[in-house]
């Protein structure tokens with residue numbers, strides 16, 4: 001069993017009751033993300049991606065099955081700072097500057113800011129925000145806000161990183177730049193990463209494995225291994241082998 005420093009989803013089901021009807025958001029889902037791996041989760045609206053993330057963050061509990069994050073229950077992993085998370089809309093506090101936003105998880109976990117000065121400076125450099133430490137979110141571009149959110153997700157040196165459509169709101173060109181940057185950040189951090197995305201190209205470029213989900217009930221339809229060596233370069237997006245994988249995943253999304 002792989003669970004230490006990774007993510008283990010073991011026969012998990014989650015059913016919701018809505019207006020008398022049962023919705024099987026996740027139906028017997030199992031997924032093993034080994035330590036240091038990068039997994040992308042892709043699927044149609046309503047296939048249970050958010051439900052899976054909520055369970056892995058300890059914000060909800062399964063009806064059946066078990067989840068381990070970094071070898072422990074999801075809530076304990078989050079409480080201990082082993083989990084980092086970044087969402088689509090960056091979710092920065094508008095009145096906190098870049099540095100203070102990055103330190104937010106420390107405040108939430110009751111950790112001393114003074115012990116993290118060096119770490120925060122390193123992260124700011126890592127995500128390319130040096131010189132913007134005192135800038136407010138409203139003064140940053142969309143890409144800079146997302147980089148700030150990723151730095152915040154990394155501040156506790158999490159061993160497991162959850163990214164929920166982190167670049168969904170960005171245009172295609174910026175998104176591809178951010179994909180290259182995320183790859184570099186992930187390679188440096190060594191964190192086991194689970195990325196939820198609607199972008200097939202983004203999933204292939206970044207992940208070791210693309211997990212294609214299907215809806216009603218939410219389940220794993222197919223797992224596609226991505227063989228490309230790292231670091232992957234932007235030219236990969238134009239590679240015929242890349243396009244073949246795109247077609248394969250598009251077909252799996254259509255239920256083939």
Ligand SMILES: Nc1ncnc2c1ncn2[C@@H]1O[C@H](COP(=O)(O)OP(=O)(O)OP(=O)(O)O)[C@@H](O)[C@H]1O
Nearest residue numbers: 016017018023025044045046047048049050051052
């Ligand atoms: N709290 C809830 N109460 C009732 N039904 C819910 C609840 N949360 C999720 N569902 C249902 O569970 C299913 C899966 O929802 P989920 O939000 O996990 O999908 P998703 O894959 O994240 O979708 P999207 O890509 O649109 O964000 C949907 O049919 C949704 O309506």
